[in-house]
Amino acid sequence: MINVIFLGPPGSGKGTQATILANNLEIPTISTGDALRREVENESEIGKMAKGYMTSGQLVPDEVVINIIKNRITQEDCSNGFIVDGFPRNISQAKSFDQMLKTVNRKIDIVFNFEVNDDILVKRISGRFSCKECGALYNRYFKTLKKEGVCDSCNSSQFLNRADDNENTVKSRLEVFHGFNGDLTKYYKKNNLLYSIDAVQSVPFVSERLIEISKKFLSLNNN
Ligand code: AP5
Secondary structure: OEEEEEEOOOOOOHHHHHHHHHHHHOOOEEEHHHHHHHHHHOOOHHHHHHHHHHHOOOOOOHHHHHHHHHHHHOOHHHOOEEEEEOOOOOHHHHHHHHHHHHHOOOOOOEEEEEEOOHHHHHHHHHOEEEEOOOOOEEEOOOEOOOEOOEOOOOOOOOEEOOOOOOHHHHHHHHHHHHHHHHHHHHHHHHOOOEEEEEOOOOHHHHHHHHHHHHHHHHHHHOO
16 A cells, blocks of 8 residues: 655646556556546536636635545545645645545555756646547657657547646746645655655656655555
């Protein structure tokens, strides 16, 4: 069992690395951002409410994301652990998460803090696009398609850009991130859970480090 949190600014590679680590450890990824985007796409009540916050780069109210997490972590596929990407975003969410986990006799084992400077983030976000069919993630500058116009994974020719990946929203998202992340990293550092990750490095370099730390934890704690 291993329960992992990914903290880090927009564009730092959390989603990219969550997919790789989840495959390696055979546990699911829970992304509040992806869950909220699905609600927006389905035009649900939650989606209608969340849309304004997301397009302006602000945090969606705590109770909404806390409920998403609460419903998800108790599902069967999380019984060997999970990777949470994009939650918690502030101390209040972190404390609620701890309480929630206590009620199901679980705890956080590792918090990876992805560190990348803002200039690189802006380039990563402005270059990001994904496959409309399978969701595979690409980047105009850093991870291009092997064959122009065709998804490497599923051969689809349809791609998407995220609505919140425009210049103004990215600025707000970074401001929000910098406003909350200091307290959050202090909170997890105090509990000896925090691992700083140099996420400027290449995708394979970063994933190797995440896998190494996670496997070490598993070997020491799960026989
Ligand atoms: P969310 O979807 O969580 O977005 P985010 O945190 O802003 O992070 P991103 O998804 O933009 O980036 P990422 O770190 O996953 O990077 P990626 O791997 O894609 O949240 C969106 C919104 O939802 C929030 O603004 C908020 O409104 C709401 N929300 C979500 N959670 C919430 C919560 N808990 N509370 C309240 N509101 C919440 O990589 C980016 C690009 O870089 C890709 O193109 C990738 O190919 C490339 N790349 C990745 N790694 C590398 C590398 N090492 N080198 C070069 N390129 C790389």
